[in-house]
Each structure stands twice: as C-alpha cells, then as structure tokens.
Amino acid sequence: MARSKQPSVQAGRRSVLLAASAAAALPLARPAIAQERKLVVGVVLPLSGTFADQGRNNEEGIKTFQKIHGTKVGNVTVETVMRDDQGPGSGDLSRRLTQELIQRSRAEIILGYSFTPNALSAASLLTEAKKPGIIINAATSIITERSPYFARVSMTLPQLASSLGQWAARNGIKTVFTIVSDYGPGLDAETWFTKAFEAGGGKVVGGARTPVAAMDYSPFLQRAIEAKPEAVFGFNPGGDVSVAFMKQTKERGLSQAGIKLLVTGDVVDDNLIPAMGDALDGVISALHYQVELDNPANRRFLAGFREVAGANATPSYRTVQAYDGMALIYHALQATGGKTDADSIMNAIKGARIDSPRGPFTIDPATRDIVQNIYIRRGQQKDGRWANIAFETIEGVKDPAK
Amino acid sequence: MRLIRIGAGLPLLLAAVASFFLFPEYLSLLNTLFILAIFALAYDLLQGHAGVVSLGHAVFFGMGAYTAAVLAAHGVTEPVVGLLAALLLSGLLALLLTRIVVVGNDLTRLLVTLGIGFLMLEAANQARWLTGGADGMSDFTMGPVLGLFRFDFAGETAFWYSLAALVLVYAFLWRLTTSPFGLALRGIRENVRRMPAIGAPVRRHLATAYTISGGIAGLAGALLAQTSNFASLDMLGFERSAEVMMMATLGGTGSIPGVVLGAVGFSYLKDALSAMSPKYWHLGIGLVLMLSVFVLRGGIAGGVSALLRRLRGRG
Structure with missing residues (x-):
C-alpha cells in the first residue's frame, strides 16, 4: 500500500491528488508513516486439565x-490468540487448533506445543501452510526435523541428560543407578545420560523404569540403594510426580547411604522447590x-514477571x-x-x-534448534530458602542427538 | 413415529451439506464432528438398542486409529483400504472380547470394559516399536482418497470423506435397528430374562451387536487418524470412552438422529466454549450436562418428541 504510492508522487500533481483522496477514503491509512498492521500469533498450550500449570507458566x-x-x-x-490443547496425547486436537488458528484467526506464526505428540502432529500442517x-x-530431539518451519527455544532432554552424564564422569563418579519414567522422554534421558557417562569412563550398574504418573518410588529407591552405586x-x-x-529420596535416606542424587x-x-523443601x-x-542467574536480562525479566504474576511468585523455566x-x-x-x-x-530466526534471562542463546541455522548454556547446579540454602545454585556453566550446548 | 424417524435423516444430511457452503472456515471442525457422530452411533447400538453399557469403547476407536496409521506408515496409503482394514480388525477384536463382556450384568460390564480399556492402553504404550508409545504416531502420509482427492489444508476432502462414511453408517444402522434383529436387541434391553423364553439366542445377538459396534467404532477411529494424520494413546483412553457415553446420553440414547445431534452438539459446544475461555470451559460443559439431565429428559431426541407430542395434541 505505502509502496505503491511512491511512484505516483513523482508522476504528477493529478496522481498525487488521486492518491491523497484514495488515502483519505481509507479511514486507517496514514500516508506519512509506513502502514500499520497487525500480526496474529496463534498460541497452542495445555490450559485446562492435569497439565494446566505448564500452560499457565x-x-x-x-x-x-x-x-x-x-x-x-x-x-x-503483535496480538496473541490462545487455544487449549488439553495436554499430552491430543495431537489430533492440537493439529486442528493449529489449522483453525491459521485459517480462522489468520495467525501468521504459531507459538506453543507443550508436548511432543502435539508438536509432531502439527508438523506437516505447518509445512503445507x-x-x-x-x-x-x-x-524430544526429533521434533525440529519434522518441518522446516519449526524452531525451538526450549531445550532437548539429551542436552540436559548428556551434560549431566559428562559432568558426573568428569567429577569422579564411577557407578550410577538410573530411575526414569517409562515413556519417550524418560527413555531419552536414560539413553543420553548413559551414553555420556559411559563415554567418560563411568558405569551404569542398573536401572528402573517407573510408571509415568507413579507417586510411590520406595521400591525403586530400595533397589537403587541395594545396588550400592555412587x-x-x-x-x-x-509437577506433583x-x-x-x-x-521419597529423602525419606528413604539416599544421602545417608552415601549416594548422590543427579536429576x-x-x-x-x-517453582517446585517450596514443595520439596530440604529434599x-x-x-x-x-x-x-x-x-x-545474575544478568541484566534476568533482572528485567524477574521484575516484569512479578508485576504479572504477583510479588511472591517464582517463575518456572517454562516461563522463560x-x-x-x-x-x-x-x-x-x-x-x-x-x-x-x-x-x-x-531466515531471520x-x-x-x-x-535471554537464561544467558545468551542462538538458534542453530542448520537444525533450527537451540544452542544454549547448561548450568550444573547444587541444591542448597540461600538467604534462608532452598535454591538451585549454579556452580559450573557448560557453554553453547547443542542437541547431542543431532 | 416411524415416518418421523425416517424423515429426520434427510434434514440432517441437508444441514451437513449446507454447512460446507455456509462455514467454509470450519471444515476441519465439522470433520471431527462427523467422526464423533459415527463413534457415538456405534456405541449407542449397544447402550441405546441392546441396553449394554460400556466404559471402554474407545478401545475399538483406538484400534481403528492405529490400524489406519500403522498401515499408512507401512506403505498402504489408500485411505479407503485403511478404513476397511480398521473396520475388520476392530470388529475382530470386539468379537474376541464378547465372551467376557456379554456375561454378567451392567455393573460387572462397566468394570470389565474399564479394565480392558486400561489393559489396551498400557499394551499400546509398551508396543512402542509399533505404536510410537506416548509420542503417538504422526510419521505417515495418507494418499489421496480413491487415488483422486488429496487431503487438503482447509479440510474439504476430509469433510466429504467423513460425511460419506457417516451417511453410510447412519443408513446401515437405521436398516439394522428396524430389522427383526434390531427388534430382538430391543427385546433384550427391555427384558433379558424373557427373551430366551421366546427362543431368541441372547448371547449370539449380543455378540453380533458388539462386533458390529466395535467395527464401526474402529472405522471412526481410522477416519480421525487419517484426516488428522495422527494416532495416539489418547484415542483409546478412558476420557474418550466416557465422552462417547455423554454424547449418546445427551442426544437421546436409542434414537439414531438424536445421537448424531448429541455428538455434534456436545463436540461443537466443547470447541466453542474452549475457544471462548481456554481455561475455564470445563465449567460450562459440566453445567450443560447437568441441565440436560434435568431439562431434557431423554436427551435431544426425547425433547423433540415431547415437543411433537404436545404440538399434535393441540392440533
């Protein structure tokens, strides 16, 4: 619109007048400034049900x-339109919501996807649209490979698990027992921790896979203690799980048995720390x-967050x-x-x-996945409250699975 | 009575066709509404006609969805072939399960079907090599329907594809439930002890109904998997089983057009409320369900026939 007017300015008075009257006829057009416009960002998140707190974060x-x-x-x-995909496994719904956001709400960018299946099912749709x-x-590592229009700003589980595995091997831990939830991400975590840890000379002496929603871990912890790993x-x-x-790691006396806990x-x-306390x-x-984390971006973020969510609220990594x-x-x-x-x-992404509040990150141009710092933290008290305090930074970690 | 019920199918079909032209931006939603209507019809053959309740009917829905998805992932990309395979396999699964479902009373059936649902869910979760486990299956591409119509972004093909399936299922179930077999099912519903006395093979009738119902539920699942390019544990989960019961009840269990309206109405309401308030829409659903029990005795179909009776009484 704005661009088409430029040649007419040079073309003569008459066309200037024509253009001016055309502009006057449009109630919103302001010829002096570039045209105002709106961009709708469609948001697909779990906003109801068991995982509503993730969506809220x-x-x-x-x-x-x-x-x-x-x-x-x-x-x-920039305007956002939110839709509720109700949690994991509802990929058919998340795909339909994505389609509706694009077609009905005229969304030009989609933001969201809390769960792997929900992102995977929308992949071919985003490619087509x-x-x-x-x-x-x-x-899950594979998601960004499913569509050239995906980019990720969260993390991949292998990034965390293999950083931790490397750290454990480097710091003299020789034997580990693994306890992971029995589903895709849990198996990813187990695989990549084991890979990195054993590459560094450690040995996984045993493992247990627990039901995803299990609330009782005592039998698994008992087996871990009996295996006598470091x-x-x-x-x-x-969440609650x-x-x-x-x-229970605290109640079963993991640390009394001289066993370190890595997670x-x-x-x-x-934002779970208040519920975990001295565990x-x-x-x-x-x-x-x-x-x-102490950096200017995080200070700004925390100040803004407390205005939005209340002075005593603690953000989750998901908020960031x-x-x-x-x-x-x-x-x-x-x-x-x-x-x-x-x-x-x-191309710009x-x-x-x-x-970022988490420190600088980049989007890998080849995989469109995030490359970021991974912090190794220890749970300890700070100013009378329990906190995760970073004592080592591994910079620029790529997804090791790609 | 019979004339009215035959007549209800035609306006419903006309409304469905008209919605294609009136709401071109809602085609993918309409597609899911049709699929859920098929699922609800399948379920209601049991609850509404034979009087057999089930809390695990999504098992067949999920079976159909996985059948279509697994076939497509292994190169059988013709949707109609996938649909037929889903119909057969889910029907077969239902046939295998009849023995343990048909015995007992309503309460034991609820427990048994619930248990089967959990079993199948965990089995599908563990068979990660086949089903993709908790990540679901989305790594497959459907071919064009009959080699002609590609599934498009706006959902036009999906709309007609599912509508065609719904029309066939509707007509088939209509024919089935008005046949002597349908009459026998109603007899079983009304008095299961007396039926053997008139020489009706109750178990065989129930097994047949259960098999047909399971097969059609599988067909609905396959439609959803094909048109949304996705299959997951969710599709055979308890929530879907419970939902289909609500849809049938809301529509008016035992009435074919009523159940279609119930499924479409319930699912549309869910979508509209969740768009309006992505966080608190469950509240609205709960209120509507409760109101429908108190205000609409016998569901939508019951409400309509009460209205018709009153009109006729005045005329």
Missing part, C-alpha cells in the same frame, strides 16, 4: 514479555535456567521459554523490517542470537 512468560517490551515491533502490532511454529516446551540419576515428568519422587533440572524446577539438599541437576519464544518473534520482525512471510521469518 508459558502464558505468564508471554504476558511478561509483552508487559516489558510492549505489543509493537516497528509498525507491526508455510507458517513458522515456535516450540516453547516439547523436548549416584542415582533420576528423571520424571515434573517429581515432588513425590524428591521427597535433569526440570525435576527440581524452581533438595545437595542434589545435582542440569538445566538452562534458574531464578538465581515462552518469554524467549516471543523474544525470537520480535527479533525476527525487527530483522525483516516487518515482513511476515514464513521464509523471511525463518536461523542463526538468531538472543540475550
């Missing part, structure tokens, strides 16, 4: 971002974000992932000068470098 991240950075990038106003899909949670590696799907797991950091998510004592974990999803979209819009076609956006 993500949603707060999106809100926090727009609270701090506004809703406008240049002359593009040529719309970028920004994954802000689902962590450490136990644990993974489970977060992980709180139960952590408390992927999502198990001891910052966190001495637990080693690997994650890409913790509240205690959603925040960064929005950051990536804003970054792309700036880089394209407001162009919103999928290929321009994807590939190789993007963002200063």
Whole structure:
C-alpha cells in the first residue's frame, strides 16, 4: 500500500491528488508513516486439565514479555490468540487448533506445543501452510526435523541428560543407578545420560523404569540403594510426580547411604522447590535456567514477571521459554523490517542470537534448534530458602542427538 | 413415529451439506464432528438398542486409529483400504472380547470394559516399536482418497470423506435397528430374562451387536487418524470412552438422529466454549450436562418428541 504510492508522487500533481483522496477514503491509512498492521500469533498450550500449570507458566512468560517490551515491533502490532490443547496425547486436537488458528484467526506464526505428540502432529500442517511454529516446551530431539518451519527455544532432554552424564564422569563418579519414567522422554534421558557417562569412563550398574504418573518410588529407591552405586540419576515428568519422587529420596535416606542424587533440572524446577523443601539438599541437576542467574536480562525479566504474576511468585523455566519464544518473534520482525512471510521469518530466526534471562542463546541455522548454556547446579540454602545454585556453566550446548 | 424417524435423516444430511457452503472456515471442525457422530452411533447400538453399557469403547476407536496409521506408515496409503482394514480388525477384536463382556450384568460390564480399556492402553504404550508409545504416531502420509482427492489444508476432502462414511453408517444402522434383529436387541434391553423364553439366542445377538459396534467404532477411529494424520494413546483412553457415553446420553440414547445431534452438539459446544475461555470451559460443559439431565429428559431426541407430542395434541 505505502509502496505503491511512491511512484505516483513523482508522476504528477493529478496522481498525487488521486492518491491523497484514495488515502483519505481509507479511514486507517496514514500516508506519512509506513502502514500499520497487525500480526496474529496463534498460541497452542495445555490450559485446562492435569497439565494446566505448564500452560499457565508459558502464558505468564508471554504476558511478561509483552508487559516489558510492549505489543509493537516497528509498525507491526503483535496480538496473541490462545487455544487449549488439553495436554499430552491430543495431537489430533492440537493439529486442528493449529489449522483453525491459521485459517480462522489468520495467525501468521504459531507459538506453543507443550508436548511432543502435539508438536509432531502439527508438523506437516505447518509445512503445507508455510507458517513458522515456535516450540516453547516439547523436548524430544526429533521434533525440529519434522518441518522446516519449526524452531525451538526450549531445550532437548539429551542436552540436559548428556551434560549431566559428562559432568558426573568428569567429577569422579564411577557407578550410577538410573530411575526414569517409562515413556519417550524418560527413555531419552536414560539413553543420553548413559551414553555420556559411559563415554567418560563411568558405569551404569542398573536401572528402573517407573510408571509415568507413579507417586510411590520406595521400591525403586530400595533397589537403587541395594545396588550400592555412587549416584542415582533420576528423571520424571515434573509437577506433583517429581515432588513425590524428591521427597521419597529423602525419606528413604539416599544421602545417608552415601549416594548422590543427579536429576535433569526440570525435576527440581524452581517453582517446585517450596514443595520439596530440604529434599533438595545437595542434589545435582542440569538445566538452562534458574531464578538465581545474575544478568541484566534476568533482572528485567524477574521484575516484569512479578508485576504479572504477583510479588511472591517464582517463575518456572517454562516461563522463560515462552518469554524467549516471543523474544525470537520480535527479533525476527525487527530483522525483516516487518515482513511476515514464513521464509523471511525463518531466515531471520536461523542463526538468531538472543540475550535471554537464561544467558545468551542462538538458534542453530542448520537444525533450527537451540544452542544454549547448561548450568550444573547444587541444591542448597540461600538467604534462608532452598535454591538451585549454579556452580559450573557448560557453554553453547547443542542437541547431542543431532 | 416411524415416518418421523425416517424423515429426520434427510434434514440432517441437508444441514451437513449446507454447512460446507455456509462455514467454509470450519471444515476441519465439522470433520471431527462427523467422526464423533459415527463413534457415538456405534456405541449407542449397544447402550441405546441392546441396553449394554460400556466404559471402554474407545478401545475399538483406538484400534481403528492405529490400524489406519500403522498401515499408512507401512506403505498402504489408500485411505479407503485403511478404513476397511480398521473396520475388520476392530470388529475382530470386539468379537474376541464378547465372551467376557456379554456375561454378567451392567455393573460387572462397566468394570470389565474399564479394565480392558486400561489393559489396551498400557499394551499400546509398551508396543512402542509399533505404536510410537506416548509420542503417538504422526510419521505417515495418507494418499489421496480413491487415488483422486488429496487431503487438503482447509479440510474439504476430509469433510466429504467423513460425511460419506457417516451417511453410510447412519443408513446401515437405521436398516439394522428396524430389522427383526434390531427388534430382538430391543427385546433384550427391555427384558433379558424373557427373551430366551421366546427362543431368541441372547448371547449370539449380543455378540453380533458388539462386533458390529466395535467395527464401526474402529472405522471412526481410522477416519480421525487419517484426516488428522495422527494416532495416539489418547484415542483409546478412558476420557474418550466416557465422552462417547455423554454424547449418546445427551442426544437421546436409542434414537439414531438424536445421537448424531448429541455428538455434534456436545463436540461443537466443547470447541466453542474452549475457544471462548481456554481455561475455564470445563465449567460450562459440566453445567450443560447437568441441565440436560434435568431439562431434557431423554436427551435431544426425547425433547423433540415431547415437543411433537404436545404440538399434535393441540392440533
């Protein structure tokens, strides 16, 4: 629109008048400024049911971002439309919601996907519709390979598990017993921890796979204690399940038996700490974000987050992932000068470098997956509260599975 | 009475066809509504006609979905072939399960079908090499229907494909339930002890009904897997089993057009409410279900026939 007017300015007075009257006839067009426009970001998240808290964490991240950075990038106003995909396994629903967001709500970018199946099922649709899909949670390695329009700002489970495996081997731990939840991500965690740990000279002496929603871990912990390893590696799907797991490691006396506990950091998510209490004592974990990180982006994020969610709220790493999803979209819009076609956006996303609350990260141009710092943390008390305190940073970790 | 019920199919079909032109942006939603209507019809053959309740009917739905998905993943990409295979395999599974389902009373049946549901869910979860486990299956591509119509982004092909299946299922079940066999099923529903006395083979009738019902439920599952390019544990989970019971009850169990309306109405309501309030829409669903029990005795079909009776009484 704005561009088509330029030649007419040179063409003569008459066409100028024509253009001016045409512009006046359009109620919203302002010839002096580049045309205002709206970009709809469709959001697909679990907002009801068992996993609603994950969706809420993500949603707060999106809100926090727009609270701090506004809703406008240049002359593009970014608007979000949220839909509820009700949790894992409803891939047919998440695919349909994606389609409806694109067709009915005119979404040009889709943000979300908390669970692997829900992202996978939307892959071919996004490819066909040529719309970028920004994954802000689902962590199975393979997802980004399923569509050239996928990019991920969360993490992959192999990133965490293999960083932890390397660290354990480097720090003199010789034998480990693994306890993982019996489903895709759990098996991923087991595989990649074992691979990295044994490559570093360690040995996995045994393992247990627990039902995904198990709340009783005592038999598995008993087996672990009897196997007499130097450490136990644990993974489970977060939330109440992980709180139960952590408390029972304490009750069964893992540390009294002289066994260290290693977990992927999502198990001891910052916003679960109040429920875990001193079960966190001495637990080693690997994650890409913790509240205690000291950098300008995190200070800004925390201030904004507390305005959105309340002064005493603690963000989850998922909050940051959603925040960064929005950051990536804003970054792309700036880089394209407001162009919103999928290929321009994807080109801007590939190789993007963002200063995130979690520290700097980049999007690998080849895989469109995130390359980020992984922090090795220890559970300890700080100012009278339990926290995950980072004591080692592994910089620029790529997804080892690709 | 009979004339009215025959007549209800035609306006429903006309409404479905009209919706294609009136709501071109809602085709993928309409597609799922048709599929759920088929599933509800399959279930209601048991609950509404034979009086046999089940809390595990999604097992057959999921069986059909996985059949279609696994076939497509192994190179059989013609949708109609997948559909027929799903119909046969789910029907076969139902036939195998009849022995333990048909014996006993309603309460034991609820428990047994519930148990079968959990068993199948865990079996599908463990058979990761075949089903993809908790990640589901999405790594397959469907071919064009009959080699002609490709599944498109807007869902036009899916719309007609599922509608065609719904029309066939509707007509078949209509014919079946008005046949002597259908009458026998109703006899079993009304008084299972008396039926043997008039020489009706109750077990065989129930087994037949269960097999047909399972097969059609599998067909619905296959349609969903094919048109959404996805199959997962969710499709054979308890929630889907419970939902189909709600849809049949809301529509008016025992009435074919009623069940179609119930399935379509319930699923549309779910979608509309969840779009309106992605967080609190369950509240709305709960209220509607409760109201429907108190206000619409006998579901939508019951409400309509009460209305018709009243009108006729005045005329």
